[in-house]
Each structure stands twice: as C-alpha cells, then as structure tokens.
Amino acid sequence: MDFVQNIPFFSILLSLFSGTVTSMVNGKWAKRINAFIITVIMAMSTVLLFYLLGTKESYTFMMGHFPAPWGNEIRAGVLEALMALFFCIIMLLSLVGGRGHLEREIAPSKQNLYYILINLLLSSLLALIYTNDLFTAYVFVEINTISACGLIMIRQNGHTFEAAVRYMIMSLLGSGLLLLGICILYDCTGHLLMSNIKSSIIMMAATGDYHIPLVVAIAFICVGLAIKSALFPFHSWLPNAYGYSTASSAAILSSLVSKGYIFLLIKICYRVIGWEVILSSKVIHILFLFGLCGMIMGSLSAISENDIRRMIAFSSVAQIGYIYMGIGLGTLEGMTASIYHILSHAATKSLLFIAAVGLTDTSGQSKKFIDLTGAAYRNKPAGIAFTVGALSMVGIPGFSGFISKLLFGTACIQNTPYKMLPTLICLGISTILNAIYFMKTVIRIYTPVKSPYDNMPVKKSFRYAGALVCFVILNIVLGMCSTPIVNMIQMGLKMFS
Amino acid sequence: MGFGPNLSVNYAEAVSMILFAIGFTNLLLQKNLIKKIIGLNIMDTATYLFLALKGYIQGRVAPIVVDGVQEVEAYINPIPGGLVLTGIVVSVSVSALMLSLTIRLYRRYHTLDLDEISTLLKKEEN
Numbered sequence: 307m308d309f310v311q312n313i314p315f316f317s318i319l320l321s322l323f324s325g326t327v328t329s330m331v332n333g334k335w336a337k338r339i340n341a342f343i344i345t346v347i348m349a350m351s352t353v354l355l356f357y358l359l360g361t362k363e364s365y366t367f368m369m370g371h372f373p374a375p376w377g378n379e380i381r382a383g384v385l386e387a388l389m390a391l392f393f394c395i396i397m398l399l400s401l402v403g404g405r406g407h408l409e410r411e412i413a414p415s416k417q418n419l420y421y422i423l424i425n426l427l428l429s430s431l432l433a434l435i436y437t438n439d440l441f442t443a444y445v446f447v448e449i450n451t452i453s454a455c456g457l458i459m460i461r462q463n464g465h466t467f468e469a470a471v472r473y474m475i476m477s478l479l480g481s482g483l484l485l486l487g488i489c490i491l492y493d494c495t496g497h498l499l500m501s502n503i504k505s506s507i508i509m510m511a512a513t514g515d516y517h518i519p520l521v522v523a524i525a526f527i528c529v530g531l532a533i534k535s536a537l538f539p540f541h542s543w544l545p546n547a548y549g550y551s552t553a554s555s556a557a558i559l560s561s562l563v564s565k566g567y568i569f570l571l572i573k574i575c576y577r578v579i580g581w582e583v584i585l586s587s588k589v590i591h592i593l594f595l596f597g598l599c600g601m602i603m604g605s606l607s608a609i610s611e612n613d614i615r616r617m618i619a620f621s622s623v624a625q626i627g628y629i630y631m632g633i634g635l636g637t638l639e640g641m642t643a644s645i646y647h648i649l650s651h652a653a654t655k656s657l658l659f660i661a662a663v664g665l666t667d668t669s670g671q672s673k674k675f676i677d678l679t680g681a682a683y684r685n686k687p688a689g690i691a692f693t694v695g696a697l698s699m700v701g702i703p704g705f706s707g708f709i710s711k712l713l714f715g716t717a718c719i720q721n722t723p724y725k726m727l728p729t730l731i732c733l734g735i736s737t738i739l740n741a742i743y744f745m746k747t748v749i750r751i752y753t754p755v756k757s758p759y760d761n762m763p764v765k766k767s768f769r770y771a772g773a774l775v776c777f778v779i780l781n782i783v784l785g786m787c788s789t790p791i792v793n794m795i796q797m798g799l800k801m802f803s
Numbered sequence: 804m805g806f807g808p809n810l811s812v813n814y815a816e817a818v819s820m821i822l823f824a825i826g827f828t829n830l831l832l833q834k835n836l837i838k839k840i841i842g843l844n845i846m847d848t849a850t851y852l853f854l855a856l857k858g859y860i861q862g863r864v865a866p867i868v869v870d871g872v873q874e875v876e877a878y879i880n881p882i883p884g885g886l887v888l889t890g891i892v893v894s895v896s897v898s899a900l901m902l903s904l905t906i907r908l909y910r911r912y913h914t915l916d917l918d919e920i921s922t923l924l925k926k927e928e929n
Contacts, residue, residue, distance in 0.1 A: 441886060452896065464920075474904065475831075479831060489886075
C-alpha cells in the first residue's frame with residue numbers, strides 16, 4: 307500500500323484533532339491553526355487527486371485490523387478527491403472573505419468556538435465524502451447538522467436563534483428518516499458496508515425478495531437527504547438561516563453543507579443501492595418533479611424578496627432544484643451535470659454571499675435594496691465580484707454557470723420526451739427568472755445616485771479583495787476549462803460502480 | 804401474498820413504525836417547542852425499538868460470555884445493540900442542543916410557541 311493512500315484518513319483525523327487544539331487557544335491562534343489545517347488538507351487532497359488520476363482506480367482503506375464484512379472502511383476515487391479539494395478551497399476563501407465580519411459579529415471570547423465548529427464541519431464533510439460505511443455516514447451527518455446549527459447561531463440575535471431552531475427541526479426530520487432507511491437496509495441485507503450491501507441488494511433484486519422494504523428504504527433515504535439539503539417544499543428554514551447568520555457561515559452553509567448531503571445521496575445511489583435498482587424503484591421521478599418545482603418556485607420567491615441576502619438564499623433553493631432535476635433525469639449525463647453544478651454553484655453562491663456583505667457594509671449595514679442603490683461605486687471590488695457572480699448564475703458564457711446549464715441542456719435532450727420537454731421548459735423559465743432578479747440587483751447597485759452613505763469612510767481590506775479575486779478566478783477557471791473537470795467527474799462516476 | 808400472516812408475526816415492528824410516525828408528526832406539526840422535542844425523542848426511540856427487535860433472535864441470549872465460549876448459535880447479533888447505543892448518543896446530544904436553544908428563545912420572547920416567536924421577530928424588525 308502506498309503512503310499516499312493514508313491521505314483520506316489523515317485529513318479527517320487532522321481536522322478533528324485541530325478542533326480539539328483550537329478549543330484551548332484564543333481566537334487569533336485558532337484562526338491561524340484553522341487556516342493552516344485547511345491549507346494542509348487542501349494540499350493533501352491535490353496530491354491524492356493526482357495520484358488517483360495516475361492509477362486510474364479507486365481503493366478502499368481498512369480502518370483498524372478487521373477485514374471487509376466486519377471492519378470499517380474508507381474509500382477514495384477521483385470524484386471523492388476532487389470534492390474534498392474543492393470543498394477545502396471554498397471553505398478557506400469563505401473564511402478569509404468574511405473574516406472582518408466574523409471579528410465584528412462574534413464576541414471575542416467566542417471567536418475560537420467558531421473555528422472549532424468549522425473544523426468539525428470540515429471533518430464531517432470529509433467523512434461523508436470518503437466513508438464506505440452507511441452507519442458512519444449517518445453519525446457524520448448528525449455531526450454536520452450540529453456544527454452547521456452552531457454556525458448559524460454563533461451570531462447571537464433573535465433571528466439566528468429562530469433560524470437555528472427551524473433548521474434543527476427540519477434536519478432532525480431528515481435524519482430520522484435517513485436513520486430508519488439505513489436500519490431497514492441493514493435488516494434486509496445484514497451489512498453496513500456499502501459494497502456488501504450492494505451485492506446483497508443485487509441478489510435481492512434478482513430473486514424479488516423484500517421488494518417492499520427495499521423501496522421503502524430507498525424512499526426514506528432519498529426523502530431524508532432531500533429534506534436535509536433543502537429541496538423545494540422543505541426549504542422553509544433556509545432564507546432566515548442564510549439571511550441573518552454571519553457572512554462566512556452563510557457562504558459555507560449554502561455551498562458546502564447542503565452539497566455534502568447531496569453528494570452522500572449520489573454515493574448511496576451508486577455505491578449502496580445500485581443505479582439499476584434506483585431506476586426501477588421510480589423514486590428518482592419524485593426527486594425530478596420536486597427539482598423542477600424548486601427551480602421555478604425558488605426563483606419566484608427570490609424575485610419578490612426585498613432583502614439582498616434573502617434573495618441570494620432563495621436563489622439557492624432554485625439551484626438545488628437544478629441539482630435534483632439532474633439526478634432525476636436518471637442518466638450518466640444528468641448526473642455529470644448535477645455534480646458539475648454542485649461545484650459551480652458552490653463557487654458562485656459563496657462569491658455572491660461574500661460580495662453582498664461588502665455591498666451592505668457601505669450602505670449602513672442595511673440589506674434592503676433601496677439602501678443598496680449605487681453601492682457598487684462605494685465598494686468597487688464587491689460590485690465587480692457581485693456582477694461576476696450574477697452573470698455566472700444567469701449562465702453567461704465564460705463563467706461556470708454557463709457550463710452547468712449547457713450540461714443540463716445536453717443531458718435532457720438525450721433523454722426520453724417525457725422528461726425532455728418539461729425540463730427544457732423549466733430550464734428556460736428558470737433562466738429568465740434568474741436573469742430578472744440578478745440583473746435587477748446589478749442595475750440597482752450600479753445606479754449612480756446621491757446617497758447618504760457616499761461620504762462614509764470605506765475600510766479597504768486587501769484580505770477581502772483578495773478572497774473576491776480568488777473566487778472570480780475560480781469561477782472563470784470552471785467556466786473556461788471545464789473539459790478536464792467534466793472528464794474527472796465522469797471518471798469518478800465510473801469508479802463508483 | 805397477504806398482509807395478514809406477516810402482520811401477526813411482525814406486529815412489534817408495525818408498532819415501532821406507528822410510534823415513528825407519531826413522533827415525526829409531532830416534531831413537524833406541534834407549535835410548542837417542548838412538545839416538538841418530545842416528538843423527536845419518540846421518533847428516535849421508535850427507531851431503536853425497531854433495531855432492537857430486528858437484532859433479537861428467539862431463544863438466544865445476549866452476546867456476553869459467562870462460562871467459556873459457547874458456539875455462535877447461542878448468541879444474538881450484537882451489532883444492532885451497538886448501533887442503538889451510537890444512536891442514543893446522537894439523539895441525546897441533539898436533544899440537549901434543541902433544549903438549550905429553546906431556553907435561549909424563551910428567555911428572549913417569554914413564549915414556547917414558534918409561530919408566535921416569528922411574529923414577534925417580524926414586529927421587532929419594523
């Protein structure tokens with residue numbers, strides 16, 4: 307076994323371990339340790355990605371000294387390494403971009419607690435990405451939920467407490483269903499490791515045994531993870547949670563936490579239940595339908611919103627609809643488009659949240675559109691970055707959003723007419739709605755008017771501008787050099803089965 | 804294939820599913836935060852009941868070696884027990900988190916009704 311193969315295990319453990327270390331130091335050192343650890347994990351994930359691209363095959367890593375049916379396992383392929391690398395980049399940039407706000411909005415005595423939560427969140431995300439054991443996945447889903455709840459409520463006011471309670475209620479409903487689904491699967495198959503469950507399920511599907519429990523378990527797992535990742539009818543907690551928490555939290559929650567669950571769902575579809583069984587169970591048609599509804603309803607809610615942060619939050623609902631629509635198409639192309647959209651949306655949405663915070667800062671902390679008029683002139687980097695994010699979300703060529711829309715379009719054209727027509731219509735309507743609310747905002751922030759905030763001193767921050775530049779570059783790289791990334795995603799999906 | 808014979812054999816599993824549904828609806832629909840948390844605990848406990856039922860095999864004993872190692876057939880499967888323990892730890896910690904959030908909200912708004920808290924928040928904003 308190569309030494310490189312230890313990387314997934316090291317990154318999960320390093321992140322957990324740094325959580326304990328940061329609990330003992332003050333805020334400043336916690337910040338440094340945290341940034342260092344994320345950078346180290348980022349570098350290690352890059353090494354792992356190149357190693358896997360070289361060997362062209364995934365591997366499983368035995369935890370402890372017990373072999374397959376008994377012990378716990380970690381598994382790494384190209385897709386997992388790519389996700390881990392990408393999540394680390396987004397997390398680091400979101401933290402750097404929102405650092406000014408973190409220092410202002412969180413009491414100094416609680417600064418280090420924030421970084422503990424970040425470390426826990428990162429380790430749980432990495433574990434969700436790498437684990438090969440369903441029950442481990444469940445435990446880390448709960449750790450993820452608890453730390454995400456902490457990220458929402460660490461900025462202490464009534465709104466965040468209410469948002470945290472609502473978030474917890476929805477999440478707990480989701481994880482209850484997920485746990486029950488996992489238990490039923492375990493009872494039917496007698497295994498907890500993903501590969502063993504899959505071979506049992508293939509046998510069950512061939513003989514027709516336990517058909518009803520299997521469909522019920524698939525439905526419970528899909529619905530549970532859909533609730534947790536805020537698919538359309540279950541998004542009631544989302545606007546407040548993203549709208550009132552501190553900027554870094556909003557960026558991380560929208561671009562990483564919900565994506566972690568979606569990635570777990572994709573992994574369960576391929577690695578646990580098997581793609582053929584999922585297709586024959588027809589559960590993905592429900593996800594497809596809700597995805598389509600989410601694409602339209604999320605955008606409609608965003609148009610009627612009067613608060614910039616809540617508008618971006620509602621846009622997230624629409625984008626999560628896109629991802630579920632791609633999964634629901636039930637083809638390899640649809641899945642590739644969904645995973646590409648996970649990356650593209652993560653890069654764009656965190657950029658928008660961080661840029662929006664710069665705009666509100668120069669408008670007397672008001673998030674109302676009326677006060678934001680002309681804000682792009684007062685804070686130029688934030689204005690440009692917001693425009694880039696908005697163009698990417700709408701799907702202008704050259705930015706990442708265009709590629710994901712293109713992939714979705716090609717995926718649905720290759721599909722059956724029953725799914726092709728509604729998808730194309732919804733894609734079209736949703737793009738127009740996207741354009742309406744994002745262009746409305748861009749025009750407003752570039753309207754030159756006299757405003758009471760014109761003479762307010764703007765604190766220039768190179769850290770903030772640097773983070774925005776990195777985000778913009780990431781977006782353009784995703785938009786311009788999409789072919790190698792799409793190839794990596796397809797290679798990773800092949801490794802799944 | 805009818806449901807009759809299956810139901811009479813697996814009636815305990817059916818009970819645990821009904822309990823799960825009761826807990827689920829309570830967590831989703833109750834307005835009172837404390838009742839929601841009680842619903843959460845009923846839901847989680849129902850899952851543990853289900854796991855424990857599936858792990859039990861008629862006529863065998865708990866996998867604790869008392870006098871010398873007996874053959875495997877003497878014991879029940881220990882893994883569901885382990886899963887239940889892990890689940891209990893998780894559910895205790897989320898209950899604690901929910902309760903602490905409830906205390907915070909109660910101190911601020913003097914009510915346990917989540918909808919009322921939302922109305923108060925909207926008033927606070929204007």
